[in-house]
Amino acid sequence: MSAAENILVRIRVNGEAREALVEPRTLLVDFLRENLNLTGTHIGCDTTYCGACTVLLNGRTVKSCTLFAPMADGGEITTVEGLSTDGALHPVQNAFAECHGLQCGFCTPGLLLSTIHLLKKNPKPSEKQIRKAIAGNTCRCTGYQNILKAIRMAAGEMGKP
Protein backbone atom coordinates (compact mmCIF):
# COMPACT_ATOMS: atom_id res chain seq x y z
CA MET A 1 0.00 0.00 0.00
CA SER A 2 1.27 3.43 -0.87
CA ALA A 3 1.55 5.94 1.96
CA ALA A 4 -1.34 8.38 2.09
CA GLU A 5 -0.25 11.72 0.74
CA ASN A 6 -1.34 14.80 2.63
CA ILE A 7 -3.74 17.00 0.74
CA LEU A 8 -4.61 20.66 0.91
CA VAL A 9 -8.10 21.45 2.16
CA ARG A 10 -9.43 24.97 1.63
CA ILE A 11 -12.71 26.00 3.21
CA ARG A 12 -14.42 29.19 4.34
CA VAL A 13 -15.19 28.98 8.02
CA ASN A 14 -17.48 31.61 9.51
CA GLY A 15 -16.75 33.84 6.52
CA GLU A 16 -12.97 33.51 6.65
CA ALA A 17 -10.84 31.61 4.13
CA ARG A 18 -8.87 28.89 5.93
CA GLU A 19 -6.66 26.06 4.72
CA ALA A 20 -4.47 23.28 6.02
CA LEU A 21 -2.49 20.36 4.68
CA VAL A 22 -3.93 17.19 6.21
CA GLU A 23 -4.05 13.42 5.95
CA PRO A 24 -7.07 12.43 3.80
CA ARG A 25 -8.60 10.52 6.73
CA THR A 26 -8.83 13.69 8.83
CA LEU A 27 -12.41 14.12 9.94
CA LEU A 28 -13.99 17.50 9.38
CA VAL A 29 -14.53 17.92 13.13
CA ASP A 30 -10.82 17.35 13.81
CA PHE A 31 -9.89 19.68 10.98
CA LEU A 32 -11.92 22.39 12.72
CA ARG A 33 -10.71 21.60 16.24
CA GLU A 34 -7.08 20.62 15.70
CA ASN A 35 -6.01 22.43 12.53
CA LEU A 36 -8.08 25.59 12.86
CA ASN A 37 -8.26 25.67 16.66
CA LEU A 38 -12.04 26.11 16.63
CA THR A 39 -12.95 23.95 19.62
CA GLY A 40 -16.59 25.04 19.91
CA THR A 41 -17.64 22.08 17.77
CA HIS A 42 -17.65 19.05 20.06
CA ILE A 43 -17.02 15.34 19.59
CA GLY A 44 -19.57 13.32 21.53
CA CYS A 45 -20.22 9.77 20.40
CA ASP A 46 -17.94 9.84 17.34
CA THR A 47 -20.35 7.32 15.71
CA THR A 48 -22.85 9.50 13.78
CA TYR A 49 -25.41 9.38 16.58
CA CYS A 50 -25.30 12.26 19.03
CA GLY A 51 -25.02 15.36 16.84
CA ALA A 52 -22.65 17.27 19.17
CA CYS A 53 -20.39 17.79 16.12
CA THR A 54 -23.17 19.35 13.97
CA VAL A 55 -22.02 22.26 11.77
CA LEU A 56 -23.49 23.96 8.71
CA LEU A 57 -21.87 22.94 5.42
CA ASN A 58 -23.13 25.12 2.55
CA GLY A 59 -26.13 26.06 4.68
CA ARG A 60 -27.13 22.51 5.69
CA THR A 61 -26.44 20.70 8.94
CA VAL A 62 -24.03 17.77 8.78
CA LYS A 63 -22.32 15.64 11.40
CA SER A 64 -18.71 16.73 11.09
CA CYS A 65 -17.47 13.45 12.63
CA THR A 66 -18.90 11.70 9.56
CA LEU A 67 -17.20 13.61 6.79
CA PHE A 68 -13.59 13.44 5.70
CA ALA A 69 -12.20 16.98 5.54
CA PRO A 70 -11.29 16.79 1.80
CA MET A 71 -14.98 16.13 1.02
CA ALA A 72 -15.78 19.64 2.33
CA ASP A 73 -13.09 21.29 0.20
CA GLY A 74 -14.29 24.56 -1.30
CA GLY A 75 -17.32 24.65 1.04
CA GLU A 76 -18.73 27.26 3.42
CA ILE A 77 -18.84 26.21 7.03
CA THR A 78 -20.57 27.81 9.99
CA THR A 79 -19.64 26.74 13.51
CA VAL A 80 -20.89 28.02 16.86
CA GLU A 81 -18.01 30.51 16.84
CA GLY A 82 -19.61 32.24 13.85
CA LEU A 83 -23.03 32.87 15.37
CA SER A 84 -22.57 36.05 17.40
CA THR A 85 -22.05 39.42 15.70
CA ASP A 86 -19.86 42.07 17.36
CA GLY A 87 -20.19 40.36 20.71
CA ALA A 88 -23.99 40.20 20.53
CA LEU A 89 -25.43 36.69 20.79
CA HIS A 90 -27.49 35.22 17.95
CA PRO A 91 -31.25 35.20 18.76
CA VAL A 92 -31.13 31.39 19.02
CA GLN A 93 -28.27 31.62 21.54
CA ASN A 94 -30.24 34.21 23.51
CA ALA A 95 -33.30 31.99 23.57
CA PHE A 96 -31.29 29.00 24.85
CA ALA A 97 -29.82 31.18 27.63
CA GLU A 98 -33.19 32.72 28.46
CA CYS A 99 -35.09 29.41 28.62
CA HIS A 100 -32.33 27.44 30.38
CA GLY A 101 -32.09 25.31 27.24
CA LEU A 102 -28.81 23.82 28.41
CA GLN A 103 -27.16 22.44 31.51
CA CYS A 104 -23.64 21.12 30.91
CA GLY A 105 -23.60 22.72 27.46
CA PHE A 106 -21.81 19.93 25.62
CA CYS A 107 -24.61 19.33 23.10
CA THR A 108 -25.45 23.03 22.75
CA PRO A 109 -23.31 24.05 19.74
CA GLY A 110 -24.90 21.26 17.70
CA LEU A 111 -28.42 22.09 18.87
CA LEU A 112 -27.93 25.78 18.06
CA LEU A 113 -26.96 24.95 14.49
CA SER A 114 -29.79 22.43 14.06
CA THR A 115 -32.20 25.12 15.30
CA ILE A 116 -30.81 27.73 12.92
CA HIS A 117 -31.09 25.27 10.01
CA LEU A 118 -34.71 24.49 10.96
CA LEU A 119 -35.80 28.13 11.32
CA LYS A 120 -34.20 29.08 8.03
CA LYS A 121 -36.19 26.39 6.20
CA ASN A 122 -39.33 26.77 8.29
CA PRO A 123 -39.70 30.00 10.32
CA LYS A 124 -42.91 28.83 12.02
CA PRO A 125 -42.39 25.15 12.86
CA SER A 126 -45.04 23.07 14.61
CA GLU A 127 -44.19 21.17 17.80
CA LYS A 128 -43.89 17.98 15.75
CA GLN A 129 -41.58 19.64 13.22
CA ILE A 130 -39.35 20.99 15.99
CA ARG A 131 -39.05 17.54 17.56
CA LYS A 132 -38.21 15.97 14.20
CA ALA A 133 -35.64 18.68 13.46
CA ILE A 134 -33.64 17.98 16.63
CA ALA A 135 -34.03 14.19 16.60
CA GLY A 136 -30.39 13.96 15.52
CA ASN A 137 -29.12 15.85 18.57
CA THR A 138 -28.80 14.05 21.87
CA CYS A 139 -28.92 15.94 25.19
CA ARG A 140 -28.30 13.92 28.34
CA CYS A 141 -29.00 16.71 30.86
CA THR A 142 -32.12 18.69 30.15
CA GLY A 143 -34.82 16.19 29.21
CA TYR A 144 -35.38 18.43 26.15
CA GLN A 145 -38.35 20.42 27.53
CA ASN A 146 -36.39 23.66 27.92
CA ILE A 147 -34.70 23.13 24.58
CA LEU A 148 -38.12 22.91 22.92
CA LYS A 149 -39.15 26.04 24.81
CA ALA A 150 -36.01 27.84 23.61
CA ILE A 151 -36.65 26.89 19.98
CA ARG A 152 -40.25 28.11 20.22
CA MET A 153 -39.00 31.37 21.72
CA ALA A 154 -36.31 31.78 19.04
CA ALA A 155 -38.90 31.21 16.31
CA GLY A 156 -41.08 33.89 17.88
CA GLU A 157 -38.24 36.40 18.26
CA MET A 158 -36.84 35.82 14.78
CA GLY A 159 -40.34 36.04 13.28
CA LYS A 160 -40.86 39.57 14.60
CA PRO A 161 -40.75 42.27 11.93
Place this chain on the structure above:
Amino acid sequence: MYAHPFTYHRAQSLGEATKLLHQLGEESRVIAGGQSLIPLMKMRLARPTALIDINFIPRLSEIKDHNSEVRFGALARHADIEMSEHIAGIPILHDCASGIADVQVRNQGTIGGSLAEADPSGDWAATLLTLETSLVCAGPQGERLVQMDDFFKDAYTTVLGREELVREVVVTKPAKNSGGAYLAFKRSACVYATGSAAVQITLDAKDTCKDVRIVLGCVGLTAIRAKQAEAELRTKKIDERTIARAADAAREAAEPQNDMRGSADYKRALVAALVKRAIGIAVRRARGEHVEAGHEYVGR
Protein backbone atom coordinates in the same frame (compact mmCIF):
# COMPACT_ATOMS: atom_id res chain seq x y z
CA MET B 1 -11.80 7.32 15.87
CA TYR B 2 -9.67 7.24 12.79
CA ALA B 3 -10.01 5.24 9.60
CA HIS B 4 -7.15 3.17 8.28
CA PRO B 5 -5.01 5.45 6.07
CA PHE B 6 -6.07 5.79 2.45
CA THR B 7 -5.16 7.84 -0.58
CA TYR B 8 -7.78 10.32 -1.72
CA HIS B 9 -8.77 10.82 -5.36
CA ARG B 10 -11.32 13.29 -6.63
CA ALA B 11 -13.18 12.24 -9.77
CA GLN B 12 -14.49 15.01 -12.04
CA SER B 13 -16.61 12.67 -14.17
CA LEU B 14 -18.10 9.19 -13.96
CA GLY B 15 -15.67 8.07 -16.66
CA GLU B 16 -12.79 9.21 -14.50
CA ALA B 17 -14.27 7.42 -11.48
CA THR B 18 -14.47 4.06 -13.30
CA LYS B 19 -10.94 4.56 -14.65
CA LEU B 20 -9.66 5.27 -11.13
CA LEU B 21 -11.43 2.14 -9.82
CA HIS B 22 -9.54 0.16 -12.44
CA GLN B 23 -6.16 1.81 -11.79
CA LEU B 24 -6.35 1.74 -8.00
CA GLY B 25 -7.39 -1.89 -7.87
CA GLU B 26 -9.32 -4.20 -5.56
CA GLU B 27 -8.98 -2.21 -2.35
CA SER B 28 -10.29 1.07 -3.75
CA ARG B 29 -13.83 2.26 -3.11
CA VAL B 30 -16.11 5.03 -4.26
CA ILE B 31 -17.42 7.45 -1.65
CA ALA B 32 -20.69 9.36 -2.11
CA GLY B 33 -22.38 10.83 1.01
CA GLY B 34 -20.29 8.59 3.23
CA GLN B 35 -22.97 8.15 5.88
CA SER B 36 -22.56 4.36 5.87
CA LEU B 37 -19.00 4.03 4.61
CA ILE B 38 -17.34 6.51 6.98
CA PRO B 39 -18.71 4.92 10.17
CA LEU B 40 -17.65 1.49 8.80
CA MET B 41 -14.17 2.84 8.08
CA LYS B 42 -13.88 4.47 11.51
CA MET B 43 -14.77 1.16 13.15
CA ARG B 44 -12.25 -0.49 10.79
CA LEU B 45 -14.93 -2.82 9.46
CA ALA B 46 -13.99 -1.43 6.05
CA ARG B 47 -10.36 -0.64 5.23
CA PRO B 48 -10.13 0.66 1.66
CA THR B 49 -6.64 1.84 0.75
CA ALA B 50 -7.95 4.39 -1.76
CA LEU B 51 -11.13 6.46 -1.83
CA ILE B 52 -12.59 7.92 -5.00
CA ASP B 53 -14.73 10.93 -4.14
CA ILE B 54 -17.60 11.43 -6.62
CA ASN B 55 -19.17 14.37 -4.74
CA PHE B 56 -17.54 16.89 -7.08
CA ILE B 57 -18.95 15.43 -10.29
CA PRO B 58 -21.29 18.07 -11.75
CA ARG B 59 -25.06 17.47 -12.14
CA LEU B 60 -25.00 14.04 -10.52
CA SER B 61 -27.51 15.13 -7.87
CA GLU B 62 -30.25 16.35 -10.20
CA ILE B 63 -33.85 15.23 -9.79
CA LYS B 64 -35.83 15.41 -13.03
CA ASP B 65 -39.47 15.01 -13.94
CA HIS B 66 -39.22 13.31 -17.31
CA ASN B 67 -42.59 12.42 -18.93
CA SER B 68 -43.74 9.23 -17.28
CA GLU B 69 -40.65 8.98 -15.05
CA VAL B 70 -38.92 10.70 -12.19
CA ARG B 71 -35.14 10.40 -12.46
CA PHE B 72 -32.87 10.77 -9.44
CA GLY B 73 -29.15 11.39 -9.91
CA ALA B 74 -27.09 9.04 -7.75
CA LEU B 75 -25.93 11.94 -5.58
CA ALA B 76 -29.45 13.20 -4.81
CA ARG B 77 -29.41 13.58 -1.03
CA HIS B 78 -32.30 12.13 0.97
CA ALA B 79 -33.15 15.73 1.99
CA ASP B 80 -33.23 16.83 -1.69
CA ILE B 81 -35.72 14.05 -2.42
CA GLU B 82 -37.80 14.89 0.66
CA MET B 83 -38.10 18.51 -0.53
CA SER B 84 -38.51 17.78 -4.26
CA GLU B 85 -41.74 18.90 -5.96
CA HIS B 86 -41.28 16.06 -8.45
CA ILE B 87 -42.30 13.38 -5.96
CA ALA B 88 -45.66 14.98 -5.13
CA GLY B 89 -47.54 12.19 -6.92
CA ILE B 90 -45.55 9.37 -5.29
CA PRO B 91 -46.04 9.82 -1.53
CA ILE B 92 -44.24 6.58 -0.65
CA LEU B 93 -40.98 8.27 -1.72
CA HIS B 94 -41.61 11.10 0.70
CA ASP B 95 -42.38 8.63 3.53
CA CYS B 96 -38.99 7.05 2.96
CA ALA B 97 -36.83 10.10 2.27
CA SER B 98 -38.17 12.20 5.14
CA GLY B 99 -37.47 9.65 7.86
CA ILE B 100 -34.08 8.13 7.05
CA ALA B 101 -31.87 8.57 10.14
CA ASP B 102 -31.92 12.25 11.16
CA VAL B 103 -31.76 15.67 9.49
CA GLN B 104 -27.96 15.78 9.38
CA VAL B 105 -27.62 12.34 7.78
CA ARG B 106 -30.42 13.12 5.29
CA ASN B 107 -28.57 16.29 4.27
CA GLN B 108 -25.50 14.27 3.35
CA GLY B 109 -26.53 10.69 2.51
CA THR B 110 -27.41 9.84 -1.10
CA ILE B 111 -29.91 7.54 -2.80
CA GLY B 112 -27.23 6.00 -5.02
CA GLY B 113 -24.88 5.36 -2.13
CA SER B 114 -27.62 3.81 -0.05
CA LEU B 115 -28.61 1.40 -2.84
CA ALA B 116 -25.04 0.45 -3.76
CA GLU B 117 -24.24 -0.20 -0.09
CA ALA B 118 -27.16 -2.69 0.03
CA ASP B 119 -27.43 -2.69 3.79
CA PRO B 120 -30.24 -5.13 4.75
CA SER B 121 -31.68 -2.36 6.93
CA GLY B 122 -31.49 0.38 4.31
CA ASP B 123 -34.80 2.15 3.64
CA TRP B 124 -34.69 2.71 -0.11
CA ALA B 125 -34.63 -0.94 -1.22
CA ALA B 126 -38.05 -1.88 0.18
CA THR B 127 -39.58 1.40 -0.97
CA LEU B 128 -38.28 1.30 -4.55
CA LEU B 129 -39.07 -2.41 -5.00
CA THR B 130 -42.78 -1.57 -4.75
CA LEU B 131 -42.47 0.75 -7.77
CA GLU B 132 -41.32 0.22 -11.35
CA THR B 133 -37.70 1.16 -10.73
CA SER B 134 -34.56 0.71 -12.77
CA LEU B 135 -30.98 1.77 -12.21
CA VAL B 136 -28.68 3.26 -14.80
CA CYS B 137 -25.26 1.82 -14.01
CA ALA B 138 -22.06 3.22 -15.52
CA GLY B 139 -18.96 1.09 -16.04
CA PRO B 140 -15.89 0.77 -18.23
CA GLN B 141 -17.98 -0.78 -21.04
CA GLY B 142 -20.50 2.06 -20.95
CA GLU B 143 -23.94 2.07 -19.38
CA ARG B 144 -26.52 -0.62 -18.71
CA LEU B 145 -30.00 -0.57 -17.27
CA VAL B 146 -30.62 -2.88 -14.30
CA GLN B 147 -34.13 -3.60 -13.06
CA MET B 148 -34.49 -3.00 -9.35
CA ASP B 149 -35.81 -6.58 -8.89
CA ASP B 150 -32.45 -7.89 -10.18
CA PHE B 151 -30.16 -5.45 -8.35
CA PHE B 152 -29.64 -6.98 -4.90
CA LYS B 153 -27.89 -10.34 -4.59
CA ASP B 154 -27.29 -10.62 -0.87
CA ALA B 155 -26.58 -8.50 2.19
CA TYR B 156 -24.15 -5.74 1.16
CA THR B 157 -23.94 -7.31 -2.30
CA THR B 158 -25.37 -6.07 -5.59
CA VAL B 159 -24.94 -6.98 -9.24
CA LEU B 160 -22.65 -3.97 -9.72
CA GLY B 161 -19.29 -4.95 -11.17
CA ARG B 162 -16.14 -3.85 -9.37
CA GLU B 163 -15.64 -0.92 -11.71
CA GLU B 164 -19.30 0.00 -11.99
CA LEU B 165 -21.36 2.73 -10.28
CA VAL B 166 -25.01 3.70 -10.02
CA ARG B 167 -25.54 6.87 -12.09
CA GLU B 168 -29.29 7.33 -11.93
CA VAL B 169 -32.39 5.86 -10.29
CA VAL B 170 -35.39 5.86 -12.62
CA VAL B 171 -38.87 5.53 -11.12
CA THR B 172 -41.92 5.15 -13.37
CA LYS B 173 -44.84 7.20 -12.07
CA PRO B 174 -47.55 4.90 -10.71
CA ALA B 175 -50.82 4.40 -12.59
CA LYS B 176 -53.96 6.37 -11.76
CA ASN B 177 -55.81 5.30 -8.62
CA SER B 178 -52.57 4.15 -7.04
CA GLY B 179 -51.32 4.83 -3.57
CA GLY B 180 -48.43 3.64 -1.49
CA ALA B 181 -46.98 3.89 1.98
CA TYR B 182 -43.67 3.13 3.64
CA LEU B 183 -43.69 2.55 7.38
CA ALA B 184 -40.58 1.87 9.43
CA PHE B 185 -40.35 1.41 13.17
CA LYS B 186 -37.14 2.38 14.93
CA ARG B 187 -36.08 2.90 18.54
CA SER B 188 -34.78 6.43 17.92
CA ALA B 189 -34.23 8.68 14.92
CA CYS B 190 -30.54 7.95 14.40
CA VAL B 191 -30.67 4.15 14.26
CA TYR B 192 -31.62 1.61 11.62
CA ALA B 193 -35.24 0.49 11.71
CA THR B 194 -36.22 -2.69 13.53
CA GLY B 195 -38.65 -3.55 10.75
CA SER B 196 -40.28 -1.83 7.81
CA ALA B 197 -43.01 -2.39 5.25
CA ALA B 198 -43.63 -0.81 1.86
CA VAL B 199 -46.96 -1.22 0.08
CA GLN B 200 -48.05 0.14 -3.31
CA ILE B 201 -51.62 -0.53 -4.43
CA THR B 202 -53.62 0.22 -7.58
CA LEU B 203 -57.41 0.12 -7.27
CA ASP B 204 -59.83 -0.47 -10.12
CA ALA B 205 -63.13 1.29 -10.77
CA LYS B 206 -64.98 -1.03 -8.36
CA ASP B 207 -62.48 -0.22 -5.60
CA THR B 208 -61.02 -3.72 -5.67
CA CYS B 209 -57.29 -4.31 -5.75
CA LYS B 210 -56.06 -4.30 -9.34
CA ASP B 211 -52.42 -4.68 -8.46
CA VAL B 212 -50.25 -4.54 -5.36
CA ARG B 213 -46.68 -4.91 -4.23
CA ILE B 214 -45.65 -5.57 -0.66
CA VAL B 215 -42.01 -5.49 0.40
CA LEU B 216 -40.51 -6.03 3.86
CA GLY B 217 -37.31 -4.36 5.09
CA CYS B 218 -34.82 -5.23 7.88
CA VAL B 219 -36.12 -8.79 8.21
CA GLY B 220 -33.83 -10.65 5.82
CA LEU B 221 -30.50 -10.43 4.04
CA THR B 222 -32.16 -8.23 1.43
CA ALA B 223 -35.55 -6.55 1.28
CA ILE B 224 -38.18 -9.31 0.79
CA ARG B 225 -41.05 -9.18 -1.67
CA ALA B 226 -44.01 -10.80 0.13
CA LYS B 227 -45.64 -12.38 -2.93
CA GLN B 228 -48.14 -14.50 -1.05
CA ALA B 229 -49.27 -11.41 0.85
CA GLU B 230 -49.79 -9.68 -2.50
CA ALA B 231 -51.80 -12.66 -3.78
CA GLU B 232 -54.16 -12.37 -0.80
CA LEU B 233 -55.17 -8.92 -2.04
CA ARG B 234 -54.82 -8.96 -5.84
CA THR B 235 -58.18 -8.89 -7.68
CA LYS B 236 -59.96 -8.95 -4.34
CA LYS B 237 -61.90 -6.45 -2.31
CA ILE B 238 -59.68 -4.88 0.33
CA ASP B 239 -61.39 -5.33 3.66
CA GLU B 240 -60.51 -6.37 7.19
CA ARG B 241 -60.45 -10.04 6.28
CA THR B 242 -58.18 -9.78 3.22
CA ILE B 243 -55.88 -7.31 5.00
CA ALA B 244 -55.53 -9.74 7.92
CA ARG B 245 -54.68 -12.58 5.53
CA ALA B 246 -52.07 -10.42 3.77
CA ALA B 247 -50.51 -9.47 7.14
CA ASP B 248 -50.36 -13.15 8.13
CA ALA B 249 -48.67 -14.01 4.84
CA ALA B 250 -46.17 -11.17 5.36
CA ARG B 251 -45.34 -12.57 8.79
CA GLU B 252 -44.56 -15.92 7.13
CA ALA B 253 -42.44 -14.27 4.42
CA ALA B 254 -40.17 -12.48 6.89
CA GLU B 255 -36.82 -14.10 7.67
CA PRO B 256 -35.65 -12.06 10.67
CA GLN B 257 -32.79 -12.80 13.04
CA ASN B 258 -32.54 -12.25 16.76
CA ASP B 259 -30.40 -9.23 17.47
CA MET B 260 -30.22 -6.24 19.77
CA ARG B 261 -33.13 -4.60 17.95
CA GLY B 262 -35.46 -7.45 18.89
CA SER B 263 -36.17 -11.17 18.71
CA ALA B 264 -37.13 -12.84 15.45
CA ASP B 265 -40.66 -13.42 16.76
CA TYR B 266 -41.02 -9.78 17.74
CA LYS B 267 -39.89 -8.64 14.29
CA ARG B 268 -42.35 -11.00 12.57
CA ALA B 269 -45.18 -9.55 14.62
CA LEU B 270 -43.89 -6.04 13.93
CA VAL B 271 -43.78 -6.35 10.13
CA ALA B 272 -47.22 -7.96 10.08
CA ALA B 273 -48.59 -4.95 11.97
CA LEU B 274 -46.74 -2.52 9.70
CA VAL B 275 -48.07 -4.25 6.57
CA LYS B 276 -51.60 -4.03 7.92
CA ARG B 277 -51.30 -0.30 8.57
CA ALA B 278 -49.43 0.41 5.34
CA ILE B 279 -52.19 -1.27 3.30
CA GLY B 280 -54.76 0.94 5.00
CA ILE B 281 -52.81 4.11 4.27
CA ALA B 282 -52.00 3.04 0.70
CA VAL B 283 -55.70 2.47 -0.02
CA ARG B 284 -56.71 5.83 1.44
CA ARG B 285 -54.06 7.55 -0.64
CA ALA B 286 -55.16 5.65 -3.76
CA ARG B 287 -58.60 7.18 -3.17
CA GLY B 288 -56.99 10.62 -3.11
CA GLU B 289 -56.85 11.21 0.64
CA HIS B 290 -53.88 13.03 2.14
CA VAL B 291 -52.37 10.89 4.90
CA GLU B 292 -49.11 11.46 6.77
CA ALA B 293 -46.91 8.42 7.25
CA GLY B 294 -43.29 7.40 7.50
CA HIS B 295 -40.81 6.43 10.19
CA GLU B 296 -42.04 6.04 13.74
CA TYR B 297 -39.84 6.29 16.80
CA VAL B 298 -40.02 7.17 20.46
CA GLY B 299 -40.06 10.93 21.07
CA ARG B 300 -41.19 11.80 17.55
